[in-house]
Amino acid sequence: MADQGSSSLASLTPETLATIAAFATAFAQQQNQPPPPPPPPVVPPFTSSGATSEFGGKSLPALFPSIESKIILDIVSHAFTPLDLPRLLSPLAARQDYTAPPSSAPSTEHTLALKHFPSFHALLRPLLKYFEVLSAFAASSGKPWVVFAITRSLSDYVSHLTELHKQYKWSAVDMKSGDYSGWARPDHNLLSRIVYMHPLPPPSSSPQSSIKAPSSKPKKTSSLLVEQQVCYDWNSGICKSSPCPSKRRHVCRTCEGDHPNSACPKKA
Numbered sequence: 001m002a003d004q005g006s007s008s009l010a011s012l013t014p015e016t017l018a019t020i021a022a023f024a025t026a027f028a029q030q031q032n033q034p035p036p037p038p039p040p041p042v043v044p045p046f047t048s049s050g051a052t053s054e055f056g057g058k059s060l061p062a063l064f065p066s067i068e069s070k071i072i073l074d075i076v077s078h079a080f081t082p083l084d085l086p087r088l089l090s091p092l093a094a095r096q097d098y099t100a101p102p103s104s105a106p107s108t109e110h111t112l113a114l115k116h117f118p119s120f121h122a123l124l125r126p127l128l129k130y131f132e133v134l135s136a137f138a139a140s141s142g143k144p145w146v147v148f149a150i151t152r153s154l155s156d157y158v159s160h161l162t163e164l165h166k167q168y169k170w171s172a173v174d175m176k177s178g179d180y181s182g183w184a185r186p187d188h189n190l191l192s193r194i195v196y197m198h199p200l201p202p203p204s205s206s207p208q209s210s211i212k213a214p215s216s217k218p219k220k221t222s223s224l225l226v227e228q229q230v231c232y233d234w235n236s237g238i239c240k241s242s243p244c245p246s247k248r249r250h251v252c253r254t255c256e257g258d259h260p261n262s263a264c265p266k267k268a
Contacts, residue, residue, distance in 0.1 A: 063136055067129075075130065076137045085126035086116050088133075120165040124158070235261040 012020075060076070061069050071087055074080040117123040131154045138146045231248035233239035237260065244250055251257060254264045 060133065060136060060140075064133055067133070072133060075133050080130070083116055085123070085130060088126045088129040120161065123161075127158070128154075230256070237262075 060072050061067075064072060067088055071080070071084070074084070131150065135147055135150050135154075138150050226247050227249070229248045230253045231239050231244050231246065231250050232253060234244065234248075234250045235253050239245070239250075242250060249256075252259055252264045253261045255266045257264065
């Protein structure tokens with residue numbers, strides 16, 4: 001038997017032996033390699049339910065019959081102001097004329113905002129309706145990524161408002177300047193000026209501790225933040241003294257340059 005095996009190997013050509021050796025080497029390497037990773041999951045195509053078919057092909061006034069056409073036109077043309085939000089839920093408010101106060105009276109506008117939105121939930125309902133109209137208008141463009149950008153910004157904006165509502169007094173969180181651009185990007189300069197100095201009192205087990213807390217910690221925090229804040233009155237042309245009487249920074253609130261916001265080249 002040994003002679004027959006030796007004679008069989010001797011009869012193989014060098015090319016055949018090289019091929020066998022290559023197969024043996026490849027097989028050994030394959031045995032030492034880890035198994036291939038599983039294929040990525042395949043996302044199935046979106047399947048709409050029968051209930052969504054009732055919205056297809058309808059105009060915005062038909063989709064929102066309770067909202068006046070003029071208000072819808074203001075939304076899609078970006079002429080809608082924050083203090084108009086109650087008109088999305090109340091037909092009576094929609095018929096009332098509203099004249100916005102001048103930019104030189106920010107405290108008046110803040111007072112009106114608190115009158116219309118005395119609580120977080122009073123703002124949330126019409127705000128969601130506003131984004132509903134805006135998303136429907138974006139969907140009519142046939143660009144799904146535009147709708148995704150709006151809905152994602154809505155989620156970030158509402159989440160941010162919710163966190164502020166949990167940590168600070170609502171009178172400081174409520175929208176003051178009426179600028180809803182940049183929904184997904186918090187304006188930390190504006191927050192430091194209006195919101196951060198009005199934290200909710202910490203929970204305490206005794207009345208004595210609840211009385212002492214506001215008199216020590218908030219005052220120290222506000223004095224440290226003033227020099228880091230941007231002077232919004234200077235950006236609006238109200239504060240004309242230099243250095244700032246309130247010790248705030250006279251820089252652009254958009255790019256922090258040495259010019260007011262009205263002259264900023266980066267202003268959208």
